[in-house]
Amino acid sequence: MLKKLLRYDLKFLFRYWWIAAVASLPASVMGGFAIKLLNSEFPTTGAILVAVLMILATILTIVAVAVMPTIMIAIRFYKNLYSDEGYLTFTLPVSRANLLNSKIISSFIIEMASVLTVAINVLLMAIIAGANFSEIFQGYVFRVGDGILALAFVLLFSLLVVSSTLLMFVCISVGAVITKKHKVLAAIGIYYGVTGFVSGFSQLFVSLSSGLIVGIVLSMKEDVRTLVGSLMALPIILIIAAVVVGLYTLVHWIMDRKLNLS
Amino acid sequence: MNVLECKNLSKAYKKGNFVLRDMNLTIPAGKIVGLLGPNGCGKSTLIKLICGLLQPNEGEILVCGEPAGADTNSLVSYLPERPYFDSWMKVDELLAYFADFYADFDLEKARRLLADLNINTTAKLKTLSKGTKEKVQLVLVMSRRAKLYLLDEPIAGVDPAAREYILKTIVGNYNPDSTIIITTHLISDIEEILDEYYFMGFSGVIRQSGSVAEAKEASGQTLDAMFREVYRC
CATH class of the missing domain: 1.10.132 (Topoisomerase I; Chain A, domain 4)
Incomplete structure (x- = not known):
């Protein structure tokens, strides 16, 4: 099916x-x-x-x-x-x-x-x-870790695409169940509210942690820098994967338990 | 065999505000059943619960002995009270859609019924009138060999000629092993085709039920007159 x-x-x-x-x-x-x-x-x-x-x-x-x-x-x-x-x-x-x-x-x-x-x-x-x-x-010059970096990038990019799609699905689903008349408007409002909060939070996180991360990476030898840099993408990938699972569960729950078509 | 069983079924859209409360209902196979009641008594809510569009707060629904859900949707043919098609689709594409998803869909029968109505199957749905769309929807729903047909207000808002066609289609395409549940408050139009009736009160209370022929004989009244008596304001 x-x-x-x-x-x-x-x-x-x-x-x-x-x-x-x-x-x-x-x-x-x-x-x-x-x-x-x-x-x-x-x-x-x-x-x-x-x-x-x-x-x-x-x-x-x-x-x-x-x-x-x-x-x-x-x-x-x-x-x-x-x-x-x-x-x-x-x-x-x-x-x-x-x-x-x-x-x-x-x-x-x-x-x-x-x-x-x-x-x-x-x-x-x-x-x-x-x-x-x-x-x-x-x-x-091809460096050790270029392949892993490319793989990490592809994985990260794919997860970001899926998570942003799921975020849109969550907003539409929440908009559809909390109001009967202005579903689309509610979905747009929720989307901008959530993305505004997430982007503010991530900017704060990046500004606090980027100096430290860049410092660590620059202190390393050039030939291992790419490898270590790509491995540092792992926690980010895991965080986004967790977000994807959370968003998926939320949309599925709304579709399954909270559906109320007008 | 019972085609539908509702056990202690409750549904509230808001906390404490029950549309259906502790409802029990058993409907056998092979009947045309009228689920009749005033507006707002929960007829459509019950239908939506049976086909999984809503989830009950409490209780259980069994369709042919199976808990209502995605699996029982293959046994249930549902006609909602509004057109549910994607208007950019052509009638032909819609036929293919039903044939794709419903193993019990009789494509030949649907084509024959549409031809009888002179409906152009290459036309896009958005080009059809509201009445024609409703007929297409009815043809698709009745062209399935389902165990249970749920027809929610099938004759509301259509002209008398269309009503006649709809009722003729329902009776003419009904498999004797199946059950048809029709919800409506236009009783005089449908009482001739009903085997059984359920007068539904608010909160899903069944105020009166039984065989239509027996009830008519016992009371000497039409079902419509009986309904008016039961629900007199």
């Missing part, structure tokens, strides 16, 4: 996004030529104006590719579960866990597709604009 749920969730999420994703590729080619034009010797005023407009159009397209998934994920989650559609979704012969898992997996897939598309676009622009990659990576 999870596969079937996924199929319908993905179909909804990719419905409009793929158009923006496909459109972004020629836009990036155009943006690359525009950058090249600006870098050329003695460009005319008209050429500069056209190039700037082309770059703006490219940036807008890439921003659309990056932002659309979040909007589509929120719409899908709210409509499919907490609007009238919920009467059908929650009476399917499917467990609440599978309903939630499908939403999380499909959200992760489109977010990753979005990251990949943005990366391809940036690379495309850089190639066309004439970026010298051998110069960028010149002198780079």
Whole structure:
């Protein structure tokens, strides 16, 4: 049943996004030529104006590719579960866990597709604009721990994507159960309240601990610095993993025990 | 065999404010049952509890002997009092959706019923009128070979011609081994198709119940007249 749920969730999420994703590729080619034009010797005023407009159009397209998934994920989650559609979704012969898992997996897939598309676009622009990659990576020496650092980064990034999606699900779910008339407004208010609190708290934590961490890392020999630095990501990964488990449990509990469709 | 059993069922949306209190109800298989009562007596709450849209505060619900939940949703075909479809879907996609999730969905039967109604299955739901959407929903729900059909106010807000069609569809597509529970306060329209009735009072108290034919014979009244007498203000 999870596969079937996924199929319908993905179909909804990719419905409009793929158009923006496909459109972004020629836009990036155009943006690359525009950058090249600006870098050329003695460009005319008209050429500069056209190039700037082309770059703006490219940036807008890439921003659309990056932002659309979040909007589509929120719409899908709210409509499919907490609007009238919920009467059908929650009476399917499917467990609440599978309903939630499908939403999380499909959200992760489109977010990753979005990251990949943005990366391809940036690379495309850089190639066309004439970026010298051998110069960028010149002198780079592979160090012990680079692989672990990359792995830690991928894991951390994936967990952050899942946790931010789950945070959105929590806000929508809480908004849907605490009010009957202004569910969306309540969800937005809760989201900004929670993210404001979390960002304030994390800024405080970073400002208090960053000096100490940087001091420790800089005092080490260069060849072990990357390895130790990547290992220090472990507690952060564990904290975010715990947050993911907590948020998942909360959404599942609301869907299972507190559901009250109007 | 009992298709539905509610044991000591209680539900309160706010603490202490019970919509259903200590309700006991047993409904056998193979009947068309009217769950009748005034607005706000808890009919829809009971239906939502049976299909897992709400959780009881106390008590137990058994559908074909199994505790109500995701597993029993495969045995229950539910028609809510409002359209529950995603309006961007086409009727064809909706048919595929039901066929995907419900093993007991009879696709051919649904197509035949929709063709009888001249409903274009390639049309998007958002292009259909409210009445047509309701008919599509009813066709999908009644095209399942479920053990228990829960029809919440199926004829409220539709014109008399549509009411006739809806009742004809319910009776014509009813499997004799299954049970249909219909909630409504439009009793005169449905009493001809009912085998049994339950007059539900506030807090889920069953004020009167039994065979419709026997009750009519004993009282010499229609079910609608009996209802008016029981619930006279």
